[in-house]
Amino acid sequence: MSGSVGPEERSRKLAEALLKGWKMLPETCPVCGSPLFETPGGEVVCAVCGTKVILVSSEEEVRVEEQRLVLERIMRDLIRHLDRILHEAGEELSDDDISRINSLLEAIEKASSIYRSLSRQERRRKLS
Ligand SMILES: [Zn+2]
Known part of the structure; x- marks a missing residue:
């Protein structure tokens, strides 16, 4: 992970994810702590740092x-x-x-x- 994302960039990415119709989940990203999103394809991804996450059963x-x-x-x-x-x-x-x-x-x-x-x-x- 190279450097952290600034607060503006973070907000922009979260907003973009929501506008794309991604569903915000209560779980947070294990890497950067941002809220995770579920894509329409059923993937769980961090909108901010792009980490893909598999939620445990x-x-x-x-x-x-x-x-x-x-x-x-x-x-x-x-x-x-x-x-x-x-x-x-x-x-x-x-x-x-x-x-x-x-x-x-x-x-x-x-x-x-x-x-x-x-x-x-x-x-x-x-x-x-
Ligand atoms: Zn993240």
Whole structure:
């Protein structure tokens, strides 16, 4: 991708797509973040940068979304737990507190790396 498209150029391209009768979709381009369009031929394309996108099947999308929601909940719980330990510990952390904090941090790190890889997978699948 060579350089970014200016805001005027972007608006012009979006307007052109609409005038051509392309349907604006709620999904956005994985490359430039502009709204995607469905052409009369059934192709999904970014009107601004021209990236062609294959939208994932809804079943797959739902599965990834569910995993992501579960991970979000796990991370929230872990962080809440961490917060509680820190509050209960007061000024001085015991060795036990520290080892509990460390294992929580490890768990948070694992959860967020899975979370990130889910986003990457989806992104890879979306790019044609
Ligand atoms: Zn784009």
